[in-house]
Amino acid sequence: xxxxxxxxxxxxxxxxxxxxxxxxxxxxxxxxxxxxxxxxxxxxxxxxxxxxxxxxxxxxxxxxxxxxxxxxxxxxxxxxxxxxxxxxxxxxxxxxxxxxxxxxxxxxxxxxxxxxxxxxxxxxxxxxxxxxxxxxxxxxxxxxxxxxxxxxxxxxxxxxxxxxxxxxxxxxxxxxxxxxxxxxxxxxxxxxxxxxxxxxxxxxxxxxxxxxxxxxxxxxxxxxxxxxxxxxxxxxxxxxxxxxxxxxxxxxxxxxxxxxxxxxxxxxxxxxxxxxxxxxxxxxxxxxxxxxxxxxxxxxxxxxxxxxxxxxxxxxxxxxxxxxxxxxxxxxxxx
Amino acid sequence: xxxxxxxxxxxxxxxxxxxxxxxxxxxxxxxxxxxxxxxxxxxxxxxxxxxxxxxxxxxxxxxxxxxxxxxxxxxxxxxxxxxxxxxxxxxxxxxxxxxxxxxxxxxxxxxxxxxxxxxxxxxxxxxxxxxxxxxxxxxxxxxxxxxxxxxxxxxxxxxxxxxxxxxxxxxxxxxxxxxxxxxxxxxxxxxxxxxxxxxxxxxxxxxxxxxxxxxxxxxxxxxxxxxxxxxxxxxxxxxxxxxxxxxxxxxxxxxxxxxxxxxxxxxxxxxxxxxxxxxxxxxxxxxxxxxxxxx
Numbered sequence: 226x227x228x229x230x231x232x233x234x235x236x237x238x239x240x241x242x243x244x245x246x247x248x249x250x251x252x253x254x255x256x257x258x259x260x261x262x263x264x265x266x267x268x269x270x271x272x273x274x275x276x277x278x279x280x281x282x283x284x285x286x287x288x289x290x291x292x293x294x295x296x297x298x299x300x301x302x303x304x305x306x307x308x309x310x311x312x313x314x315x316x317x318x319x320x321x322x323x324x325x326x327x328x329x330x331x332x333x334x335x336x337x338x339x340x341x342x343x344x345x346x347x348x349x350x351x352x353x354x355x356x357x358x359x360x361x362x363x364x365x366x367x368x369x370x371x372x373x374x375x376x377x378x379x380x381x382x383x384x385x386x387x388x389x390x391x392x393x394x395x396x397x398x399x400x401x402x403x404x405x406x407x408x409x410x411x412x413x414x415x416x417x418x419x420x421x422x423x424x425x426x427x428x429x430x431x432x433x434x435x436x437x438x439x440x441x442x443x444x445x446x447x448x449x450x451x452x453x454x455x456x457x458x459x460x461x462x463x464x465x466x467x468x469x470x471x472x473x474x475x476x477x478x479x480x481x482x483x484x485x486x487x488x489x490x491x492x493x494x495x496x497x498x499x500x501x502x503x504x505x506x507x508x509x510x511x512x513x514x515x516x517x518x519x520x521x522x523x524x525x526x527x528x529x530x531x532x533x534x535x536x537x538x539x540x541x542x543x544x545x546x547x548x549x550x551x552x553x554x555x556x557x558x559x560x
Numbered sequence: 561x562x563x564x565x566x567x568x569x570x571x572x573x574x575x576x577x578x579x580x581x582x583x584x585x586x587x588x589x590x591x592x593x594x595x596x597x598x599x600x601x602x603x604x605x606x607x608x609x610x611x612x613x614x615x616x617x618x619x620x621x622x623x624x625x626x627x628x629x630x631x632x633x634x635x636x637x638x639x640x641x642x643x644x645x646x647x648x649x650x651x652x653x654x655x656x657x658x659x660x661x662x663x664x665x666x667x668x669x670x671x672x673x674x675x676x677x678x679x680x681x682x683x684x685x686x687x688x689x690x691x692x693x694x695x696x697x698x699x700x701x702x703x704x705x706x707x708x709x710x711x712x713x714x715x716x717x718x719x720x721x722x723x724x725x726x727x728x729x730x731x732x733x734x735x736x737x738x739x740x741x742x743x744x745x746x747x748x749x750x751x752x753x754x755x756x757x758x759x760x761x762x763x764x765x766x767x768x769x770x771x772x773x774x775x776x777x778x779x780x781x782x783x784x785x786x787x788x789x790x791x792x793x794x795x796x797x798x799x800x801x802x803x804x805x806x807x808x809x810x811x812x813x814x815x816x817x818x819x820x821x822x823x824x825x826x827x828x829x830x831x832x833x834x835x836x837x838x839x840x841x842x843x844x845x846x847x848x849x850x851x852x853x854x855x
Contacts, residue, residue: 293656348840354655355598359794360839362787363832370829377825478783482663489660521671528664533649536657 282456288494291429296365298480304458308334334462342454397466498540578812579711583766584789587759593799603786609767632764639760681778797848
């Protein structure tokens with residue numbers, strides 16, 4: 226490890242980061258409640274949070290595991306639909322309090338997406354590189370077509386297909402989005418720093434070498450892929466509660482590419498990069514509504530230019546660390 | 561008798577779309593064979609070809625033949641341009657970067673077309689008026705016959721080009737072993753550009769044939785068409801020229817069969833299901849080479 230060891234003991238850096246998060250959370254809540262941040266901007270911030278979770282989850286598969294899944298929007302759709310159907314059902318039957326409904330719905334979305342991700346991952350991860358990209362693209366498209374047409378086959382109203390699933394309870398707010406972003410970041414961060422994370426990074430760097438060192442590559446690839454699907458499902462469930470109306474066409478190949486652009490621009494393998502680029506790419510188009518027709522052109526140009534001139538993405542694999550910055554400052558004072 | 565008629569007419573439908581898929585799949589397959597790149601922008605080159613043909617026929621009111629030639633030239637030029645601008649700087653980069661660049665180019669073309677021509681579809685005037693042919697109780701549309709004939713001629717010409725010409729020999733050599741080919745004095749850059757040119761010209765022919773069958777041009781027409789042609793290339797074995805042709809016809813017939821069985825809304829899912837089954841059972845495809853990975 227080339228990282229300089231932080232001066233702080235683990236418990237202190239946890240405390241610092243925890244306090245920082247609580248400060249951000251309470252500050253954000255206060256700003257929204259007092260009307261300092263208008264309702265419109267509050268919604269933009271929530272959308273940023275959802276896109277951050279999506280980017281982080283894809284970064285786990287692309288940046289840390291070194292695979293290129295192109296069907297990420299499919300997992301998002303699975304999470305969104307399963308939690309939306311659950312929440313609608315609960316709302317109609319009134320069998321549990323809304324406070325309980327939201328966490329269960331979100332969790333259900335994540336678990337369902339993870340389950341399908343696991344089922345897809347077992348055959349798909351036998352393939353490498355381009356073939357994996359294509360097979361996940363195929364699965365993503367199949368998920369979309371199934372969501373679009375399943376009602377005709379089953380004969381009763383379930384996903385409402387092209388007519389959109391409407392009247393989803395709007396449960397997503399700043400508080401729970403922020404908490405879920407923090408949880409996602411924490412889980413992925415600690416996973417990557419753990420023994421399993423090191424195995425994952427080894428697979429990214431050289432799969433054959435990792436395998437000959439005794440790392441069970443199939444296990445770690447499936448685990449990483451399933452986790453990635455889980456968080457994509459959670460982001461989808463948040464999105465369902467945010468937007469209130471779901472249509473399968475929102476989860477096409479285009480959406481998968483948008484998530485990929487976010488990850489690539491931020492830097493494959495940098496969680497800080499994913500957060501920054503997700504925030505910028507979500508908020509800037511909202512501010513510049515007038516230029517929305519140029520948005521995708523700029524996205525695609527950026528993607529090509531970044532790949533040609535800085536293939537590691539804007540942040541490379543740099544990570545932001547609060548305690549490292551503080552210890553640097555402290556070090557300067559002492560020295 | 562009526563069952564027989566349905567089967568035959570669906571088979572001809574399948575062969576018609578299949579030959580378009582085959583032409584496009586050839587482009588995917590040749591490019592993959594030579595630089596191991598999935599050229600995602602290939603599908604959108606078809607879209608550009610269709611728009612060029614539309615532009616020449618409607619805006620400049622030219623003869624359809626001129627429009628067809630213009631479409632093929634535009635596709636060829638675009639293919640070479642993309643290769644020079646976007647892929648050549650990344651020759652030494654990891655394959656993932658190359659793949660992401662290809663996706664970026666594909667989106668750039670789609671969105672530029674949307675900006676220039678609008679999101680709606682443009683309806684295409686009739687390119688050629690060919691009378692239908694009746695064989696017994698089966699009526700075969702003239703476009704189907706022309707599509708089949710044109711694509712078979714193109715494939716035969718391509719085969720001659722690859723097998724007999726000097727450039728074809730160079731292409732085969734580069735795809736076999738790039739380093740060794742360079743040592744033998746083959747100009748790698750020229751060969752790769754030539755491969756892109758040939759693949760894109762085939763896509764141009766495919767785009768004209770496709771718009772003769774489905775007479776409209778829209779910015780996103782290329783993505784699904786390209787993906788299906790790609791499935792055809794994988795099914796036949798990517799990197800293999802005869803494989804791409806067989807794969808294209810198989811996908812076309814499978815689609816027609818799905819439509820005939822009343823599953824037309826599941827058509828796309830059927831194609832991707834074929835892809836998944838092929839990738840799981842035999843990832844190298846029907847006629848693909850089995851590449852052993854070396855440490």
